[in-house]
Amino acid sequence: xxxxxxxxxxxxxxxxxxxxxxxxxxxxxxxxxxxxxxxxxxxxxxxxxxxxxxxxxxxxxxxxxxxxxxxxxxxxxxxxxxxxxxxxxxxxxxxxxxxxxxxxxxxxxxxxxxxxxxxxxxxxxxxxxxxxxxxxxxxxxxxxxxxxxxxxxxxxxxxxxxxxxxxxxxxxxxxxxxxxxxxxxxxxxxxxxxxx
Amino acid sequence: xxxxxxxxxxxxxxxxxxxxxxxxxxxxxxxxxxxxxxxxxxxxxxxxxxxxxxxxxxxxxxxxxxxxxxxxxxxxxxxxxxxxxxxxxxxxxxxxxxxxxxxxxxxxxxxxxxxxxxxxxxxxxxxxxxxxxxxxxxxxxxxxxxxxxxxxxxxxxxxxxxxxxxxxxxxxxxxx
Numbered sequence: 001x002x003x004x005x006x007x008x009x010x011x012x013x014x015x016x017x018x019x020x021x022x023x024x025x026x027x028x029x030x031x032x033x034x035x036x037x038x039x040x041x042x043x044x045x046x047x048x049x050x051x052x053x054x055x056x057x058x059x060x061x062x063x064x065x066x067x068x069x070x071x072x073x074x075x076x077x078x079x080x081x082x083x084x085x086x087x088x089x090x091x092x093x094x095x096x097x098x099x100x101x102x103x104x105x106x107x108x109x110x111x112x113x114x115x116x117x118x119x120x121x122x123x124x125x126x127x128x129x130x131x132x133x134x135x136x137x138x139x140x141x142x143x144x145x146x147x148x149x150x151x152x153x154x155x156x157x158x159x160x161x162x163x164x165x166x167x168x169x170x171x172x173x174x175x176x177x178x179x180x181x182x183x184x185x186x187x188x189x190x191x192x193x194x195x196x
Numbered sequence: 197x198x199x200x201x202x203x204x205x206x207x208x209x210x211x212x213x214x215x216x217x218x219x220x221x222x223x224x225x226x227x228x229x230x231x232x233x234x235x236x237x238x239x240x241x242x243x244x245x246x247x248x249x250x251x252x253x254x255x256x257x258x259x260x261x262x263x264x265x266x267x268x269x270x271x272x273x274x275x276x277x278x279x280x281x282x283x284x285x286x287x288x289x290x291x292x293x294x295x296x297x298x299x300x301x302x303x304x305x306x307x308x309x310x311x312x313x314x315x316x317x318x319x320x321x322x323x324x325x326x327x328x329x330x331x332x333x334x335x336x337x338x339x340x341x342x343x344x345x346x347x348x349x350x351x352x353x354x355x356x357x358x359x360x361x362x363x364x365x366x367x368x369x370x371x372x
Contacts, residue, residue: 020248023230028246030271032253034260047198047325060330067244067275069206070326077212077302077320082263085253087208087322089273091244120257142248142271143228145236147336151343159342160334166349170372178361185364189353196350 020141024149026066029096030139034083035072039117043072043086046113058107063154064093066146070114086118093152100131158195165192199324202332203277204243209320211301213249213268221270221300222249228293235293236274239286243336244275247297270301277335284314348372 021028035043047070050056059068068091074084092099103111104127111130112123122129148156169188173181189196199206213221225247228235236245251268276283287294288307298304298316305312331339352371356364 020226021246028244030246030248032250034253034256034263044325050326051198051201056326056328057330060328063330065328065330067204067206067329068327069208069273069275069324071208071322072325073210073322076210076265076267076269078267079265082261087271089208089246118256119260137254139248139250141222142225142246143230143234145230145234145242145245147237147243148339148343149231151339153330155343156334156339157330159346160331160338162346162349163338163342166345173365173368173372176365178365181365181368182361185368196346196353 021138021144023144023146025093025152026144026146026149027092027094027096028144029088029090029092029134031088031134031137032073032085032139033088033115033121033137034118035086036117036119037084040072040074040084043114043117047072055110058110059090059103062099062102062106063157064099064152066091066093066148066153066156083118086115091146093154096134097131100134101127103127104130162192162195198326199280201327201329203335204275204327204329204332205278205280205283206273206275206324206327207280207283207317208273208322208324209271209317210322211270211272211298211304211320213270213301215267217300218249218251218268221268221297224296224300225249235291238290239276239283240336241276241278241283241286242274243277243339244273246271246273270297272297275329277333280318281314284317285310287317288313 021030059065069089071087072084073087075081090096104124108124115121116123122133124130165188169184172184176184231237234245236242248271249268250271251265253263253265255262274283288310292307294313295307299306303316305316307313348371352368356367359367
């Protein structure tokens with residue numbers, strides 16, 4: 001990974017989570033890929049507008065990413081780079097290979113609009129060339145920390161939703177009669193059963 | 197502000213590694229404890245942290261001009277809730293390992309001068325272009341307490357399923 005030489009991309013099946021980017025259930029995926037300079041304005045504008053559109057949440061709609069960021073890097077200290085770079089960091093439940101089909105087929109347009117601004121990007125679909133490209137570009141090593149590494153994204157979402165619903169019930173409990181509380185409790189369990 | 201989403205903040209920094217320090221830095225990072233023993237576990241507000249060295253950039257193919265790095269670069273990224281200054285103060289106070297990893301980088305002043313430390317990290321910070329999360333206002337405490345509460349609710353539901361309304365109500369008020 002992080003090789004500067006040109007050549008054949010390693011097949012995705014040979015990609016293995018390396019030390020430094022896996023912890024518990026979590027996998028950190030970091031990419032640093034070139035952007036053709038004539039498209040830098042497009043990405044800057046797109047990222048600036050994304051928070052005000054549904055685009056920001058497209059990638060997290062799949063409920064397996066906790067936090068994700070994109071950083072446009074136009075120059076590094078002591079370097080004379082020919083390209084600006086797009087630094088992408090995502091934190092998945094489990095190996096990223098499990099999710100590339102979702103990216104390649106459900107949000108393919110978003111993927112092409114973003115990473116397609118760089119040279120030699122394998123525009124999805126299909127998914128296999130994209131998997132190979134990600135495997136080749138993944139920046140591994142170092143150290144990785146997650147405060148809730150043993151819990152999936154869906155786990156956290158469910159727990160937070162249950163907390164909110166429970167706090168409402170708890171606030172009312174003392175003011176209800178036993179029969180009223182029993183009915184409220186049953187409604188709570190019924191409504192939250194998929195999250196418990 | 198693109199570094200922020202709700203109360204969550206994405207800090208991303210890039211520091212040039214001193215020539216000749218790359219291997220030592222890589223070895224240091226690889227040997228750092230992880231999980232509950234990670235240096236970042238001392239900071240209550242940190243959801244995620246990644247510290248890694250970029251030594252080379254991947255050449256994409258025939259349509260890209262070669263673009264080799266002259267130096268290695270240390271990338272430190274954290275995700276936390278709250279303000280940046282408070283986070284940097286907490287790093288300086290509770291994570292002496294900062295002196296180890298940034299100590300291999302040019303112009304690092306050390307944690308001794310707190311103002312200089314904060315200024316240094318701010319100087320190597322890059323603005324996040326886009327930051328997304330499904331729980332933008334949940335702190336680490338929120339997450340941990342919610343997980344614990346859900347487990348408690350499940351146990352309570354299992355233990356009280358055959359109770360009368362009076363007993364259920366009383367037991368609920370006693371438990372929660």
